[in-house]
Amino acid sequence: MRTVFKRTPTLKDCPTHYCPGCGHGIAHRLIAETIDELDIHGRTIGIAPVGCAVLAYDYLDVDMIEVAHGRAPAVATGMKRTNPDKIIFSYQGDGDLAAIGTAEIIHAAHRAEQITVIFINNAVFGMTGGQMAPTTIIDQVTATTPKGRNPAAEGYPLQVSEILALLPGAIYVERCALSSASQVRKAKKAIKHAFELQANNAKGLSLVELLSACPVYWRMTPAESMQWIEKEMTKVFPLECLKDSE
Amino acid sequence: MNERILMCGNEALAEAAILAGCDAYFGYPITPQNEIPAYMSRRMPEEGRVFVQSESELAAINMVFGASATGKRTMTSSSSPGISLMQEGISYLAGAELPAVVVNVMRGGPGLGNISPAQSDYFQATRGGGHGDYRTIVFGPSSVQELVDCMTLAFDLADQYRMTVVVLADGILGQMMEPIVLEKKPSRELPAKDWALTGAKGREQNIVRSLWLGEGVLEKHNNKLKAKYEQIEKNEVLCEQYEVDDAEIIVVAYGVAARIVRGAVARAREEGIKVGWIRPITLWPFPTEQISRAADEFRIFLTVEMSTGQMVEDVKLAVAGKAPVLLHGRPGGGVPTVDELLGKIKQLTLKKSR
Numbered sequence: 001m002r003t004v005f006k007r008t009p010t011l012k013d014c015p016t017h018y019c020p021g022c023g024h025g026i027a028h029r030l031i032a033e034t035i036d037e038l039d040i041h042g043r044t045i046g047i048a049p050v051g052c053a054v055l056a057y058d059y060l061d062v063d064m065i066e067v068a069h070g071r072a073p074a075v076a077t078g079m080k081r082t083n084p085d086k087i088i089f090s091y092q093g094d095g096d097l098a099a100i101g102t103a104e105i106i107h108a109a110h111r112a113e114q115i116t117v118i119f120i121n122n123a124v125f126g127m128t129g130g131q132m133a134p135t136t137i138i139d140q141v142t143a144t145t146p147k148g149r150n151p152a153a154e155g156y157p158l159q160v161s162e163i164l165a166l167l168p169g170a171i172y173v174e175r176c177a178l179s180s181a182s183q184v185r186k187a188k189k190a191i192k193h194a195f196e197l198q199a200n201n202a203k204g205l206s207l208v209e210l211l212s213a214c215p216v217y218w219r220m221t222p223a224e225s226m227q228w229i230e231k232e233m234t235k236v237f238p239l240e241c242l243k244d245s246e
Numbered sequence: 247m248n249e250r251i252l253m254c255g256n257e258a259l260a261e262a263a264i265l266a267g268c269d270a271y272f273g274y275p276i277t278p279q280n281e282i283p284a285y286m287s288r289r290m291p292e293e294g295r296v297f298v299q300s301e302s303e304l305a306a307i308n309m310v311f312g313a314s315a316t317g318k319r320t321m322t323s324s325s326s327p328g329i330s331l332m333q334e335g336i337s338y339l340a341g342a343e344l345p346a347v348v349v350n351v352m353r354g355g356p357g358l359g360n361i362s363p364a365q366s367d368y369f370q371a372t373r374g375g376g377h378g379d380y381r382t383i384v385f386g387p388s389s390v391q392e393l394v395d396c397m398t399l400a401f402d403l404a405d406q407y408r409m410t411v412v413v414l415a416d417g418i419l420g421q422m423m424e425p426i427v428l429e430k431k432p433s434r435e436l437p438a439k440d441w442a443l444t445g446a447k448g449r450e451q452n453i454v455r456s457l458w459l460g461e462g463v464l465e466k467h468n469n470k471l472k473a474k475y476e477q478i479e480k481n482e483v484l485c486e487q488y489e490v491d492d493a494e495i496i497v498v499a500y501g502v503a504a505r506i507v508r509g510a511v512a513r514a515r516e517e518g519i520k521v522g523w524i525r526p527i528t529l530w531p532f533p534t535e536q537i538s539r540a541a542d543e544f545r546i547f548l549t550v551e552m553s554t555g556q557m558v559e560d561v562k563l564a565v566a567g568k569a570p571v572l573l574h575g576r577p578g579g580g581v582p583t584v585d586e587l588l589g590k591i592k593q594l595t596l597k598k599s600r
Contacts, residue, residue, distance in 0.1 A: 041446065041447075042445050042446065042447030042448070043445035043447065044445060045316070045443045045445065054457060057451070057453045057455070061446070061451055062445075062446055062451055063443040063444065063445055063446045063451050063452045063453075064443075064451065064452075064453050064454075065312070065315050065342075065443060065453070065454040065455070066342075066453070066454065066455040066456065066457055067308065067311065067312075067338070068308065068311075068334055068335065068338050071304070071305070071308040071311075071335075074300065074304075074305040074306075074308035074309050074312070075308050075309070075311050075312035075315075076312060077272075077298060077300075077305075077309050077312065078270065078272060078298075078308065078309035078310060078311060078312025078313035078314075078315075078316075078320070079312040079313065079315065079316050079443070081270065081296045081298060081309075081313070082269055082270050082296050082312075082313045082316055082318045082320070083316050083318075083444075086316075086444075086445055103301055103302060103304075103305070104301075104305055104308070107300075107301040107305065111298075
């Protein structure tokens with residue numbers, strides 16, 4: 001008997017606290033595999049967000065730091081500028097990156113900070129109980145949009161990747177989904193490319209946006225959630241490589 | 247360089263930070279401390295160190311958080327409204343026990359205020375403007391030389407105790423030029439930074455965090471911080487006093503106000519008035535013991551501050567009701583004169599003799 005698949009070492013062998021069907025588990029695994037395949041475990045430092053993934057350091061076995069909501073790209077700047085040989089990545093949700101942290105991500109990209117950002121977009125604020133996120137889509141019902149998101153009052157969903165792709169300092173921006181085996185394989189390629197760019201000293205910021213399920217706050221089953229990503233979310237957040245300038 | 251050179255406060259403290267081994271400076275422009283980022287933008291690259299002009303003070307303190315977490319010596323500088331923006335970051339630095347130096351060149355407030363010197367951030371600095379139970383070490387130097395000297399001490403204390411050290415300057419100290427000696431001061435013996443994030447090669451992962459959700463864990467963490475702060479209160483108080491023994495009036499002041507007080511007290515002594523002064527150099531830890539001992543003899547304590555009265559509360563706490571504590575406060579950019587303070591001292595002398 002030969003082993004054809006096993007847990008990748010950087011992913012700790014423990015149960016996570018994530019909900020059934022949540023995309024965080026998949027995203028964590030893809031990052032851990034990337035770190036192991038690129039053999040960068042010894043020089044990687046990760047930044048955990050404020051959000052459901054605040055305890056990511058309990059699951060990813062690299063040096064990690066927990067920072068204030070939205071500030072990860074600024075913290076990453078401080079870390080990378082003083083330690084150019086380390087691989088610095090941030091892992092942020094849509095509250096962290098697209099709400100409170102919009103200034104920080106835009107300016108880190110604008111300054112071409114050589115960091116990798118993994119952006120988990122699940123169209124809702126998970127940790128705090130399912131409130132509207134900037135990425136919530138029109139008519140989506142959330143804890144703070146009980147009648148569904150109305151653009152007249154709440155504006156339109158924010159397409160952060162499209163905005164970042166406009167900045168010269170953002171050298172790689174791609175949006176993927178964690179909604180099916182084939183999409184997950186594509187997401188893995190994108191994540192690996194983003195980390196490889198930093199490992200090869202590429203002069204700019206790379207970001208991979210991952211459309212991810214939140215079955216609990218979408219009030220769907222995990223299977224329905226995967227459908228919803230592919231049918232509804234991709235209309236607003238198209239799956240594509242928005243920029244790859246290296 | 248051991249010769250005396252003429253330098254303005256802002257640039258002098260920047261050069262002192264470089265001498266103290268500051269690896270990275272992150273900051274955002276705000277008057278009256280713009281000379282600091284400008285000077286750093288030129289000097290840090292010359293020394294092969296890091297300078298970043300951030301997009302906001304909020305970003306600057308978080309860049310400090312990141313660099314500090316990797317074991318580097320790092321600082322930022324700002325003025326009152328910008329320091330307000332940094333309070334979240336300072337609370338996180340305290341919770342995560344990360345070393346950092348924050349320079350506040352104080353200006354008038356509240357709100358946008360003005361760009362004149364003030365001492366109205368005493369509460370913000372010593373009571374912790376951010377949330378949670380924490381302290382920061384606070385220096386209130388009153389000359390450019392003292393500002394320079396406390397920069398090395400600031401970085402050492404930050405590393406030794408794993409916390410933020412706030413250096414309170416003000417618009418006058420930052421702008422004024424004085425002859426100083428800039429020399430690399432010997433460092434204390436400091437513990438190794440084995441907690442730092444340097445990549446988990448050959449060791450367990452290090453985690454820098456301030457969130458502790460487990461039952462009773464945060465309470466334990468807070469008590470650990472409290473014990474640390476008590477150590478500092480025991481060991482790190484710095485204070486100066488002058489002609490206190492026979493004084494019937496003791497003037498308490500720090501920073502630039504203390505210089506004006508020094509002039510007024512000298513004049514008063516010339517006129518035979520029995521007055522002395524106590525000058526806190528560390529505002530936290532506050533020289534409670536020194537002031538309390540001085541209050542064992544009945545005398546009037548006059549606190550002079552460029553605010554509507556903040557340090558006066560700490561003086562009252564130290565005096566503990568043993569003697570009257572009065573305030574002469576000039577807020578919103580007002581600066582007292584020697585004549586004004588001399589007049590006030592004379593007024594008090596008359597009061598006492600009635």
